Structure formats: structure tokens, C-alpha cells
Amino acid sequence: MEGPRTVTAPRTIVVIGAGMGGLAAAARLAAQGHHVTVIERSAHTGGKLHAARHEGFVFDTGPSLLTLPAVYRDLFIKTGTPLEQCLDLVPVDPAFGYHFPDGSSVVLPGAGTAAAADAMQQSFGGQTGAQWQRLMERAGHMWSITRGPFLQSARPNWRTMASLATSVSDVRTIAPTSTLRDIGKQYLTDNRARQILDRYATYTGSDPRQAPAVLATIAYVEQTFGAWHISGGLSTLGQVLTQRCQELGVAFELNCAATAIDVAGDQVRAVTTADGRRFVADIVVSNTDATVLYDQLLPPGIAGKERRALTKAQPSLAGFVVLLGLAGRTPGLQHHNVWFPEHYDAEFDSIFARVPEPVIDPAIYVCAPDDATMRPDDHHESWFVLVNAPRHGDGRSGTMDWQAPGIAAHYAQHVVDLLAARGTDIRDRIVWQHHLSPADLQERTLAPGGSIYGWSSNGARAAFRRPANQSAIRGLFLVGGSAHPGGGLPLVAMGAETVAGLIH
């Protein structure tokens, strides 16, 4: 087993933001022997990974599905005791119940593309099982081609990717100009199976009609390496990672917002905070959103190329969350549940429109963990309900005002009513209810507009427009959903590993 890499000249490092990317970088850098301070503007660590509690009901308010736990296993083993000694990692099986407007549904297992294909065959008939299996084989090839050169590389671009694709057949496998929708149509004849595939575009906050075909790897990864839950909720992962950082000597400054990064020449020197303190730093790792970094924290007039690149990237979609504490238990409920609408494309038309509006008939996702530590007793359920939503803003550049009087409360009720219309009426079982709009997410985590994943993957070049992990400013590094390789728990921790590898 490889131990932590130690350095001969420890650096003073300030990490801005205690999201999962920031925490993962802090732990690795401290394990390498550096002096690390994490500055976090809110009262808690974990960023978007957070929980809400009410009289025995516990809800994850951010991530509810953990995929590719190997990334966190690696992080924990490289920084101390193994992950499984710190928390209870639970495979979710069955994982997903998908429901369709024609009344049909399919329950998919937690792991195994062949088992998923079997389940689809039994529910959808036709050739769906064999088609899904062939698609997943292709996605598996895509995964092995792109994982190292793209996900685990600090600054991938078209040229490096082209040189690393060792054969014409690799390029054909990736099909760089095809969309996720294209590849779904190529392999799948059943519209329901296509919708399941399309939905994986939303795991990167994107529109399946514009996101690249290579996002089929998300389905492959989920079905091959499994869907995972953590006892007590996924927010536990943030808690144990914070604890790991503390054990390694990382200092935390909570309720402390970074307001400026001081740069002398082209080298970072310090971070100034809202309470007037100045943290001298050899290295700054920014876990705040990249637009906040370049527009608010860095002095004007530098990093022009990086600022210009950001203006070309399209932000990820946002999310509207409803938390429901329910009396009684729901028959047939899975850990993850999706109710698809009649016209799935209308969701993406609404969200990515120039003048967007709340989706009238969205796909509704419900996470209802069968976890005794997340409900008052066995006669109650805690539901996290998520629908995709346009970003919050002043109505310009593809945003809408989620703070307009009554709009969020009205929309929360609309989502609950829609569930009833789709056959799951829980309205008379609600004992506690709360909603979080994209405006709330922006307020809590500084995610601009409440974007869930930083940037979307819409467009063939989107993946290369994300800011690289190493800035042109010496000593400045970026981690988190708005930097390479993108959002989601596994990817932000992969970005942190890359950053730790760049800092000696």
C-alpha cells in the first residue's frame, strides 16, 4: 500500500471553501506534510453536501447518490485509515425505480450492467436487454479510453486527447461530435430506455440533446461499480472527511469569507477575509465557484485568458428541492425513484431557454433511503425530492427570479400535486415540509444561480472550457464542480487528487 507522499519543503496553503473538493485537497496536502488552513464562509463544512434535520427526520439536501466510491476509498487510504473504518458504506440494491407516463415501470439493480439489461428486457420487452448491454459495452470502452487522459489529467484539451486516442477505433468509440441523445437513438429502440439514458446528462447538469455521447460512461460507472448509500446520509462523508483533515492538522476557519486573493507579480501571496484578517500563503487552492474566483476574489486585469474562457462556458442547470417528512410507508418505493413526464424534452427547453421558466411537467426524482437512522421510527419516511430547474437570477442570461413573491412555495406544491397526478399521492401523509429553491442554493454555497454542477456539458467543447486545475497565476489551483473535471462527488475528489499531485 502506497503511503502519503511527504515533501521536503512544506508550504503554507490556504484552501478557500470547505466543499468536498476543498476538503479532499486539504486532506491530501496535509498528508503530504504541508501546513493547510481551510477558510469557509458558512458555519459548516461539506458545501453542497449537507443535511437537514427535523424531529427525527434526516434529509440529505445535496448529493443523495454516491457512485465510484473507489475515489473516496483511495483518498482515505492515502491519508490514514480506510474509508470503511470511518463510515458505513451501503450498496443500494435495488437502486432505481423508474416510472413512465404509460403506467409502466422498471426496477433496476444496484450493480451489474447485465442485471440491468435483464430487468429492462423483462419490463420493456423487444430487444431492449441486448441493446442496453451492447450500449454499456461501448460505454465501458469509452470509460477506459477517457478516464486517464481526461478525468485524471490536469489540463486536457483537444490536442492531448487526440494524441492519446491510440487508434481510429478509439475516436469512433468516443464519437466526439455525437450527443447522448444520438447514441441512445443508435442503440435503443424503446423510448423508455432512451429516457433512462437521457437522464444521465442531468448528472452533469446538461441537456441530453447537446451533451456528448461519452456521458454514457455515467450510466456504465453507476451500473458497474454500483450505487451507494452511507448510513445516516451522504452528509456523513463530509463529516468524516472534515475529521480526517483535523487529524492531519488542517486548521479550519468557519464563518469566514475570503474576500480577496493578493497577488504580487504573477504569484499568490495571501488571502484576505471579510473580518479583515490576512492569511499569508505560498499556495491558494480555490474551491469557490470559478466565476466568483475570477470576478470577485482576484485583482482585476490579470488572468484575462481564463476570464474570457469562462464567458463561453454554459452553467449547469439548477435544482429545486422539496423535503418531505411523511407518516406511514409507501409500498413499492425504491431508494431512488424517478417519475418521467410525457414530454421529457420540454424540461430542457424550459431550463435552457433564453427566458427560462419553472418546468411545468418535470421528471421528479425522490430519494427515500430505507435507513432507520434517517427517520423518527419505522412508521415514517424521509423524502428528498429534486426536480431540475432554471438558474436563479435577474431574468437575464438564461436565469429567472426564484425570489419573486410566492413562486417557490407555489412550485413546491405543484411538484407534490404532480406526484399525486402520476399515481403517488402522499399529500395527506405530510407531517413536515420544506423547500429549497435555486436562490437558496446560491445563498448557501455561492453556486451562481444555484447551479448544481458548475458548468454544463452542453456542446462538444464544453469539457475543455472548464478552468484547468492549475491557474496561470503561480501558486493558484482550482478544485470543485466548476473546475476540471467537473461536478459530482467522485469528480471533485479526482480533481483534488490532481491538484495534490501538482503541488510538491
Ligand SMILES: Cc1cc2nc3c(=O)[nH]c(=O)nc-3n(C[C@H](O)[C@H](O)[C@H](O)COP(=O)(O)OP(=O)(O)OC[C@H]3O[C@@H](n4cnc5c(N)ncnc54)[C@H](O)[C@@H]3O)c2cc1C
Ligand atoms: C441538490 C443537489 C443534488 C446533488 N446530487 C448529487 C448526487 O446525487 N451525487 C453526486 O455525486 N453529486 C451530486 N450533486 C453535486 C455535488 O454536490 C457537487 O458536485 C459537490 O458536492 C461540489 O463540491 P465542490 O467541491 O464543488 O464544493 P461546493 O459544494 O460547491 O462547496 C464550495 C464551498 O465553498 C464555500 N465558499 C464559496 N465561496 C467562498 C468564499 N469566498 N470564502 C469562503 N468560503 C467560500 C461555500 O460556502 C461552500 O461551502 C448534487 C448537488 C446538489 C446541489
